[in-house]
Amino acid sequence: MTDAPTYAPASGGLVVFVDDDDALRSANAQTLELGGLDVRPLPSAQAALDYVRHGFEGVVVTDIRMPVIDGLQLFRQLRERDPELPVILITGHGDIAMAVDALRQGAYDFIAKPYPAERLLATVRHALEERRLVLENRRLRAAADSADDGLPLIGETPVMQRLRETLRHLANADVDVLIEGETGTGKEVVASALHQWSRRRGHPLVAINCGALPESVVESELFGHEAGAFTGAQRKRVGRIEHANGGTLFLDEIESMPPSLQVRLLRVLEAREISPLGSNETRPVDVRVLAAVKVDLSDPAQRGDFREDLFHRLNVVTVRVPPLRERREDIRLLFAYFLAKAAARFKVPMPDVGDHVHRHLASHHWPGNVRELGHFAERVALGVETPGLGAAAKAAGPGQLSLPQRIERYEAELIREALTAHRGEIRATIEALGIPRKTFYDKLQRHGIERNAFLPDEGK
Known part of the structure; x- marks a missing residue:
């Protein structure tokens, strides 16, 4: 048996047309080619079985009446290889009953002779579109299955490969890192990767969102306090920085930190020691600081009242997380991962994804970046992002309608x-x-x- 063929269909799609009648095979091949399709005319079912291998991206059109292996036998053998491969049967008047029975078994459609060229083209084009969606869903499932929870920052674009390589190099360098990126790009995932890939991974990763805590409590949250340090402080409290001792402190949205605390944080970065509220003693801390910002702190206009000296102290190493629009080739891989996670979380089957979802993935600007994509995948998993799909189409897959x-x-x-x-x-x-x-x-x-x-x- 010869090596498996390489399938490179034209933009219109690839069609295998099987008929032992040379004249009819040639005429139908010409019709399909004029319709913009890439046609492989074959004289026998065996030739089709030899040609159509794993990964075939097109559809098969076959006459029923053929010697040795007829069209129905060809359909059944192809169905054993791939139950979702569209097979269209060409029938004579006396074969219609057999063709209808084949439909029940999963054949895509049948066309009764004589038929206009438009009928053949329309059926083949619809079958090709369905095949494209089936294969796209398979690729999404394969991508979801291959995604490793232990490897964050999913993506195969050069910018993501460079980012992962940079983080691997920085992980054990034990330097403070400033992580820049727009909202939703995954700055917290970068921080987690730096911690998990470092020698500190056996110690805590303590995260605090500087923009989410009221100014009245953020100082106590970060530095801790002694009993009686202020009204309501009945017991001693260990602050987040001290709790991260031996591990990593992740300060998200650090540009939102009140100016009064920036001076104290600068002291922590320079001396690696803290002084809780209500205490005159200092305590050494062994902590690595990762700080995330969604603005460019090197720009005075964006920096605002953030201290320039604190920025320079944090800016030992800066890592930029790219927005999704700069890594669009990763969108489908990320979507597949999020869709599988959402299906598992909601305890629903992994859904087939309609063409309108693929178009949205390709055309949407994604201003909310990876976070927005993840939420979109959750809605698709729940079935609330599938307008235009009839109940029958969602309930039955190709070949089951x-x-x-x-x-x-x-x-x-x-x-x-x-x-x-x-x-x-x-x-x-x-x-x-x-x-x-x-x-x-x-x-x-x-x-x-x-x-x-x-x-x-x-x-x-």
Whole structure:
């Protein structure tokens, strides 16, 4: 047997067309090629079985009546290899009953002879779109399965590879690090990685959000206090800095720290000692400080009342966490990871992801960065980010839909195509479809189609 072929379909998609009749095979191949598809015309079922291997990204169209191995046998053998591979059967009048039975077994569709070229092209294009979504969902699942909880900062873009390499080098250097990044980029994950990959990982990682604590308690939170140090201080309290002794202190949103505390923190950084409230003694602390900021502290305009000397003391090493828009190639990998985590958390099956979700992943700006992407994945896992997907399509995967359900799906596609062609203009769309206005609106509601989605930008 020859080496497995390398599949490189044209932009329109890859189609294997199987027919032992040379003239019909050639004519149909030409029809598909004129429709912008990449066609592999093959003379026998055995040739198709040899060609269609693991990873095949296209669809198979086969005549039923063929010698040695007929189209139904070919379909069943291909189904054993990949139950979700779309197989379209070409039938003569006497083969329709067999084709309907094959539909129940999972065949994608059948086309009865004689058929117009448009019928073949439309069916193949729909099958290719379904195949693309199936394979994309498989890739998402594979990405989710391969993601390692022990390895934070998921991503394969060069900027993320460099970031992980930098953190590995810094982890055991035991220097203070300033972590810069927009909201939601994962600065706390960077801090966690620096701690977990360092010799301090057996000691506490103590995190405090400087912007979330009232000024009245933040000093006590950081430095601790003695009993009676102030009204209500009935017992001694160990502060966060002392609690982090031997480990790592992570100060998030340090730019929000009150100016009065910045002087005391500078002393901690310089002398590595603390003095709790109400105490005259100092206590040494062995602590590594990681500070996160969402502004550029080197810019006086953004630094505001943050002390310049504290900035320079913190700025021994600066690590920048890139926003999601600078690593867009990582979005699907991250989404797959978050989707699997959300499905496990909510105890629901890992959902199939519709085309509208993939389009959103590719086109959205993601101003909230990785945090926003994670929340989006949670909504998809819960089924609240799937407008336009009918209940039948969500309940049944490819090859499991009944003939009426497939007709419904095909009808919805025709309506979407008409809306796209007429840029959402109702009258022109109705005329093209040849249906009454009330029927048109009923079908929009039944299929979950939003007409506004097809309007040009200036009309939305």
